[in-house]
Amino acid sequence: MRLSQGVEWALHCCVSLTQAAEPVPAARLAELHGVPTAYLAKQLQALSRAGVIHSIPGQMGGYVLTQPPSAITALQIVVAIEGDVPVFQCTEIRQNGPLGVDPAKCSKRCAIARAMATAEHAWREALAEISIADLVAGIDADSSNTAIDGLRRWLATG
Amino acid sequence: MRLSQGVEWALHCCVSLTQAAEPVPAARLAELHGVPTAYLAKQLQALSRAGVIHSIPGQMGGYVLTQPPSAITALQIVVAIEGDVPVFQCTEIRQNGPLGVDPAKCSKRCAIARAMATAEHAWREALAEISIADLVAGIDADSSNTAIDGLRRWLATG
DNA sequence: GATGTCGTACTCGGATAGCGGCTGTCCGAGTAGGCGCGG
DNA sequence: CCGCGCCTACTCGGACAGCCGCTATCCGAGTACGACATC
Numbered sequence: 001m002r003l004s005q006g007v008e009w010a011l012h013c014c015v016s017l018t019q020a021a022e023p024v025p026a027a028r029l030a031e032l033h034g035v036p037t038a039y040l041a042k043q044l045q046a047l048s049r050a051g052v053i054h055s056i057p058g059q060m061g062g063y064v065l066t067q068p069p070s071a072i073t074a075l076q077i078v079v080a081i082e083g084d085v086p087v088f089q090c091t092e093i094r095q096n097g098p099l100g101v102d103p104a105k106c107s108k109r110c111a112i113a114r115a116m117a118t119a120e121h122a123w124r125e126a127l128a129e130i131s132i133a134d135l136v137a138g139i140d141a142d143s144s145n146t147a148i149d150g151l152r153r154w155l156a157t158g
Numbered sequence: 159m160r161l162s163q164g165v166e167w168a169l170h171c172c173v174s175l176t177q178a179a180e181p182v183p184a185a186r187l188a189e190l191h192g193v194p195t196a197y198l199a200k201q202l203q204a205l206s207r208a209g210v211i212h213s214i215p216g217q218m219g220g221y222v223l224t225q226p227p228s229a230i231t232a233l234q235i236v237v238a239i240e241g242d243v244p245v246f247q248c249t250e251i252r253q254n255g256p257l258g259v260d261p262a263k264c265s266k267r268c269a270i271a272r273a274m275a276t277a278e279h280a281w282r283e284a285l286a287e288i289s290i291a292d293l294v295a296g297i298d299a300d301s302s303n304t305a306i307d308g309l310r311r312w313l314a315t316g
Numbered sequence: 317g318a319t320g321t322c323g324t325a326c327t328c329g330g331a332t333a334g335c336g337g338c339t340g341t342c343c344g345a346g347t348a349g350g351c352g353c354g355g
Numbered sequence: 356c357c358g359c360g361c362c363t364a365c366t367c368g369g370a371c372a373g374c375c376g377c378t379a380t381c382c383g384a385g386t387a388c389g390a391c392a393t394c
Contacts, residue, residue, distance in 0.1 A: 001240045002247060002376095003159050004338065011270050012251060025366065034254025038341050045368065058348035061366045074273065082159045089160060093170060096192025099308055101301070111296030112169050115232065116161075119284035126277035138269030143259070150257055160337095162377065183327065196380050203329065216387035219327045319394080326388095332381075342371075351362080 006043035006081045009035055013044065014077060014132050015139065017053065018069040019152040023062030032154070043081060050080030069136060075127035087123075088116035164201040164239045167193055171202065172235060172290050173297065175211065176227045177310040181220030190312070201239060208238030227294060233285035245281075246274035 013029050026044050030037035044063055047053045052072060053063045065072065090113035095103055109117075140148045171187050184202050188195035202221055205211045210230060211221045223230065248271035253261055267275075298306045 001159060001161050001245060002243065003245050005247075005249065006338085007246070008249060008251065008270070011274075015270070023366095027366090032255045032257065033251045034258065035251060036340065039339065041367075042340085042369095048367085055367060056348090057346060057366050057368090059350090059363095059365050060348070063367095074277070085160065087159060087161050088165070089163075091163065091166060093166065093191045093193060097190045099190065099305075099312055100192065101305065108300055111300055112166070112173070112293055115288045115293060115296065116169075119232070119281055119288065122284040123277055123281035126280040130273045130277065135270055135273060138273065142266055142269055147257075147259065154257055160377095164377090181327095185327090194379065197378065199328075200330095200379090206328085213328060214387095215327050215329095215385060217324095217326050217389090218387070221328095317394105320392095322389105322391080324389085325386105327384105327386075329382105329384080331383095333379085335376105335378075337374105337376090339374075340372085343368105344370095345366105345368080347364105347366075349362105349364090351360105353358105353360085355356105355358080 001087070003078070004081055006039075006046070007078055009033065009040055010043050010047055010077050010081050011074065011135065013040070013063075014047075014052070014065065014069075014072060015135050016151060016155070017063060017065050018132060018136055019148060020064070020155045023056045023060065023064050024155060025062040028062070028155075047077065047080050050076065052076055052080050065132075068133075070131050070133040072132045073128045074130040074132075074135075075124055078127060086117065087120050088113065090116075159245070161236070162239055164197075164204070165236055167191065167198055168201050168205055168235050168239050169232065169293065171198070171221075172205075172210070172223065172227075172230060173293050174309060174313070175221060175223050176290060176294055177306060178222070178313045181214045181218065181222050182313065183220040186220070186313075205235065205238050208234065210234055210238055223290075227291040228289050230290045231286050232288040232290075232293075233282055236285060244275065245278050246271065248274075 012033055016029060016032060017024060026041040027037050029044070030040045033040070044053065048055045048063070051066060054066045055061070055063055090110050092106065092110065094101055094110055095106065136148060170191055174187060174190060175182060184199040185195050187202070188198045191198070202211065202213075206213045206221070209224060212224045213219070213221055248268050250264065250268065252259055252268055253264065294306060
């Protein structure tokens with residue numbers, strides 16, 4: 001099991017967008033991160049559909065965050081890219097075989113599915129606790145406040 | 159992102175094995191759960207390699223748990239089937255592009271990777287808290303103690 | 317009757333095809349800005 | 356000098372191939388049990 005690579009790109013792009021004063025085109029974000037433009041555009045479209053970022057067409061267009069960085073969570077981004085399907089999908093094999101239980105008596109979810117859902121919930125809770133602002137602060141601390149400043153300058157010098 | 163279907167099968171098989179007094183062949187477990195025998199055998203091999211179950215060849219052979227149900231965790235089973243690769247794999251795109259940081263200065267992991275790892279750790283912690291014995295107890299409670307008893311009887315009547 | 321040997325049937329284990337989803341790419345629709353023309 | 360219309364260039368958005376990993380399957384290696392012949 002592996003998270004799509006687009007999740008990493010999307011997280012980095014959202015962090016970058018926090019430092020932009022104007023809309024940033026997909027091509028520029030791709031150049032910044034050294035990734036294929038066309039494929040990154042696909043991920044940005046997913047973020048746009050999920051409402052995390054807003055797209056502006058035409059000249060001087062690009063992408064902008066729709067909310068302040070502290071209001072956007074890593075969970076929103078993961079869900080936007082991966083979809084909101086559960087990681088563990090119960091196929092109800094308890095209803096199969098010679099001892100299969102009556103489907104009519106399956107009002108409660110399978111105990112195994114419940115347990116796995118609990119663990120998955122813990123993961124999602126942790127992701128929801130991570131905001132883009134937190135990530136920016138973390139990067140800032142790591143680089144002694146140089147990385148974010150450099151990013152802002154690079155984005156300003158069109 | 160989706161967990162392999164084998165995880166669900168492996169969990170159900172481990173629960174079933176807790177009620178067996180003798181080794182259970184893969185074919186019998188497949189019949190019990192109504193799944194393809196050959197593919198289930200593949201998952202059982204993975205569990206065997208991980209040391210969760212022990213295989214006994216020859217007539218009257220099959221699979222047995224290597225530890226008491228309370229000592230086997232859902233995390234062990236997930237790792238056995240999926241491998242212990244992290245869900246979020248950082249490709250270090252912070253080193254790419256015009257603002258790429260010097261690889262020599264990347265002693266600390268990327269702040270984004272750290273945050274994602276924290277969330278993943280919460281998931282693994284939750285999975286480690288789930289034992290096979292817990293799952294058996296949950297199923298037992300759901301069915302008013304009929305499902306587990308029926309399972310034990312079915313396994314006994316070769 | 318006890319024992320050693322052989323044969324058989326059953327088990328697991330790894331190696332082999334097939335398909336869906338992520339990866340990577342392209343071109344068309346739509347829009348904002350800039351320029352030129354007319355008033 | 357101001358306003359309007361057209362054009363261009365740039366942007367996003369969805370539709371189209373390619374490859375890797377999960378899904379599904381098969382056959383061979385190895386072992387324990389049972390039967391048989393022998394002592």
